[in-house]
Amino acid sequence: MSLWAVPAAVGFALAGLVVVLVLVLGARLRVGGKTTERSRGNKTVEMTCTVCQRALVFSPAEMVLLSPPESALVVRSHPKVVGRRLAEFICPYCDAAHCFCVQGKAMDWLGANLYEPQTKGSLCGECKRPLRRPPWSPGAYAGRFSKIPELLPDFGLLCPYCGAVCCVACCTDATRGRTPDGSMLCPRCFRGPLETVFDF
Numbered sequence: 001m002s003l004w005a006v007p008a009a010v011g012f013a014l015a016g017l018v019v020v021l022v023l024v025l026g027a028r029l030r031v032g033g034k035t036t037e038r039s040r041g042n043k044t045v046e047m048t049c050t051v052c053q054r055a056l057v058f059s060p061a062e063m064v065l066l067s068p069p070e071s072a073l074v075v076r077s078h079p080k081v082v083g084r085r086l087a088e089f090i091c092p093y094c095d096a097a098h099c100f101c102v103q104g105k106a107m108d109w110l111g112a113n114l115y116e117p118q119t120k121g122s123l124c125g126e127c128k129r130p131l132r133r134p135p136w137s138p139g140a141y142a143g144r145f146s147k148i149p150e151l152l153p154d155f156g157l158l159c160p161y162c163g164a165v166c167c168v169a170c171c172t173d174a175t176r177g178r179t180p181d182g183s184m185l186c187p188r189c190f191r192g193p194l195e196t197v198f199d200f
Contacts, residue, residue, distance in 0.1 A: 045089075050112050052094035060107065063087040063100065066115070070162060070189050073115035074099055081110065095160075115162055115189070122200050124156065124167040126174075126187045131156040131167055131198070138199045145195035156198035159186035165198045 047056050066074065066086040075082050078101075085102045097115070101108040122131050132154040141148050153169040166187050171194055174187035183193035 045107065047098075047109065049091045049094065049096055049098070051096035052091060054091070054093045056089070056091060056098075058089055060087075060102075063089045063102070066099070067189055067191075070115040073162075074110065077114050078110055086110075097161075113163070121165075124170055125164040126166045126170040129154065129167060131165070131200070134197050134199055141197065145197075148197065151197075156200070157184060157186075157194040158196040158198040159189060159191070159194055160196065161191045162186060162189040164188040 043059055045056075045058055045060065048054070049056050064087060066088055070088075071086050074086055081101045086099060087102045087107075088097045088099050090097055091112075096112045098112050099110045099114045101110055123129065124131055132152060134155055151168055153167060153172070155168050156165045157168060157171050158165050164186055168184075170187045171184045174190060175182070175185045175192070178185055178190075179192065184195075185192040186194055
């Protein structure tokens with residue numbers, strides 16, 4: 001056996017070990033749960049929407065901080081994030097609200113649609129009074145909110161942002177002086193306009 005055979009064998013063994021380690025680590029980086037996200041230089045986040053399963057790519061600048069009512073509803077599900085900054089990214093395909101805990105450069109995904117405040121039923125999500133069923137057929141005024149002949153105080157309005165169903169009276173109280181055109185705001189998350197009468 002020549003003198004160079006032993007060092008050559010050791011060198012080949014080490015090179016093989018390095019290749020195996022690179023392949024294993026690469027596979028681990030590629031395999032991840034549907035709720036994991038990757039940040040490339042803190043500029044781009046890549047993840048899969050847990051609702052519609054589409055690939056999402058967005059920058060942290062596209063995220064919006066949650067309002068205090070929304071944050072409170074998220075904390076109800078995740079008490080450990082109390083006092084921390086919470087932000088959301090809305091999926092452009094299915095409108096799912098993906099909530100992140102933002103702490104410096106780190107972003108931890110908490111879940112989707114976490115601040116939906118109620119299961120939709122026959123009670124106002126704010127004052128808990130019974131809602132009146134609208135007399136027209138479902139979808140009769142879809143996209144034509146201004147054409148509704150009479151918007152009674154106990155009709156329910158559906159918020160497209162947080163999913164709350166609140167009566168017109170509560171929405172009117174929440175809106176007073178806050179919108180220049182008088183469009184309705186949700187009393188739970190204070191976003192709007194609300195233009196869908198809830199039919200249960």
